[in-house]
Amino acid sequence: MSTFETEIAERFGPEATAEAAYDLLTVDVPAGTWLDALRTARDELGCTYFDWLSAVDEPGTGFRVCAHVVALEKSTEGTAVRRLMLRTTVPHDAPVLPTAVEIFPGAGWHERETHEMFGVDFTGHPHLVPLLLPDTFEGHPLRKDFVLAARVAKAWPGAKEPGESEHGGPKRRQMLPPGVPDPNEWGPLKGQLPPAPA
Structure with a gap:
């Protein structure tokens, strides 16, 4: 000090x-x-x-x-x-x-x-x-031990990536970032690659 x-x-x-x-x-x-x-x-x-x-x-x-x-x-x-x-x-x-x-x-x-x-x-x-x-509200919502009602009614979906949970379900669709052209249509590898996912 x-x-x-x-x-x-x-x-x-x-x-x-x-x-x-x-x-x-x-x-x-x-x-x-x-x-x-x-x-x-x-x-x-x-x-x-x-x-x-x-x-x-x-x-x-x-x-x-x-x-x-x-x-x-x-x-x-x-x-x-x-x-x-x-x-x-x-x-x-x-x-x-x-x-x-x-x-x-x-x-x-x-x-x-x-x-x-x-x-x-x-x-x-x-x-x-x-x-x-x-x-009529019961409890103190900013305490760490306060249970959120939404978590009780429905399990938190963000625990795993889509397709990885025990519930099955589709995997997340593969996409190119916005503004990135399909490498099969533009650039040095044009026409040599399989088409990019839509």
Whole structure:
């Protein structure tokens, strides 16, 4: 970790780690310090622009909740953009985090979507109701263990090439790529080859 990354990580507490890549500083914090980390980003680092919040289901680890915030610094040369990704992990059996709406009001919509798609509960959220799915929908479709209804009703057809599955069926027709002339009609082997498939 570079000196800059170490200094930034120290602002988020002793258990935080930081890594910089592709003009993005990523800081991992424990779930217990999630709100403190967001306040630190806003108040100490000037990240007043809330961009997005979402989660990733990592089997065997939990749900990694990510928030992307930005600091815009104006100078005589223009506006400099500093991007920060804050991440924390909550376990699959207790996916709970406090809401960030008090710190970043724009987080409300994103937390609703993350709750709906992954089942992460944001305690203290003022209106944690379905956002995209119907009220009668059961489950959380972006979890890795969610079974797609289409896969239950019909087996996935792309497991093998046509003609290779146990169901038989015709093989895929051989074709020339678009724009490629029949070598039997054009070129040095004209008239010497069997005709190309139509």
